[in-house]
Amino acid sequence: MAKSWEEINARIASGEAVVFTAEEFASLAADEGVSAAAKRVDVVTTGTFGPMCSSGVILNFGHSDPPIRMAEVWLNDVAAYGGLAAVDTYLGVTQPSTTRGLEYGGAHVIEDLLRGRAVRLRATSPGTDCYPRTEIDTWITLDDLNQAYFFNPRNAYQNYAVAVNTTDRALHTYLGTLLPRLGNATYCSAGALSPLLNDPTYRTIGVGSRIFVAGAPGYVAWEGTQHNPHADRDEHGVPVRPAGTLAVIADLKAASPEFFSAASFTGYGVSSFVGIGVPIPVLDEEIAATLALTDADITATIYDYGVAGRSRPSFGTVSYAQLRTGSITVEGKKVPTGPISSLPKARKIAAELKRWIAEERFAIAEPLQLLPQVGSQAQKPLDIRTGEAI
């Protein structure tokens, strides 16, 4: 059995498409077999809702009179980039406030905009003949902006690390507070619901894929930064470490604060939970086999975050099913676990995307270009050199 993108889209358009979430599909495959499930289901929806630091929005404010070429820009005292055209800016989620530090940052500004709250815009400029104004201090809302769209350079990591800490002091990391002497373990993936874990070799998810971004319809714009198809893989071809990533784009005005949440990690900084959902067409039995994998089949590698180097020591792998029981065994010690990626939200996203496809007839798109595959450029480190050595 094989289905084409065109056939599946025709079924979506006519309202006949059979759409399951990845969890529902795995349970159907367990009951009736992968082959029968592949025949019956047209599209499987995935979802994830974890902190994704490499996210932000492009905004256009419109021109004041007289106009200003904004060289330095702040939104609620959070600096935005002033190196684009006169009234364009990029606001990154991790930028901390100049007045409230790590408790408020770019992510919080975006959440405030999504909630319809007014945000204070301040900008300065040297003043030029075409843009004579040298400063502006005003208030904006999301509705006031001409364009406002997410451009997130790295979202939806394909798998992630399990973090532990063997040192004698608590560590405050982007994976949460790691208690000393293997006091806990944290992990961050939607596991069997995670988009790229359901299409491990990037057959169907590529540039131009139509996806769910923070509640809005959006697109995969490019490979994400640090996209690495070369990570170690298990017998199913699924990476056991952080691997592929997606750069995504979507209209902020169509997004929802239900699927975008600002975050402050004590001792680390600001980030944002971003909801990403990707539909995967059940083209053949090969893709159905990976869609049928459960948390018991997918593993992540345990790393010691007590070592602040580029390569951290590993304590082997553990399945997501085991992580979700609330404890794992590391070096013979029972270690309590806690997630960071919200599974209830991931389920909501997969269900909402399913509703879009089944009820609103949201068409899926074949990639215009595949993401870099195994054999493409390897991820390179940054070496520290002097000018003389070049």
Added chain:
Amino acid sequence: MARKRLDLTFPPRQSLKPVIYHLVKDYDLVPNILRAQIHPAQEGRMVLEVTGTKEDFAAGVAFLEGQGLIVNEAASDIVLDEERCVNCGLCTAVCKPDALTLDPEAQTLCFDKDKCVYCEACVIACPRRAITLTF
């Protein structure tokens, strides 16, 4: 023997009295102080677990009230804002007494206040700042 949790409010002028000493010495109670915030000449607060017989407990509470303290049972000072919570579960990784856990199926956050020792680890860990200690 019973164990109960008390939330004491010390009016400004009572703050320097060694009431805990008297609970132990005169009423045979075993206090375990969970949190305390006491400044001279200001109102103070203390949350403690007290173990003892029913009779000693009642007498001890009467003594505290006689000293002008406001005594409440079962302090409810840790507040979880369910609107802000995204059920990420990060707080469960730092909750040593297992007061914060995830439902095994739904993976949503469950808070068993009786197990809470007011250590505040979750307040610091929550990236949504959805857990606050009003104390």
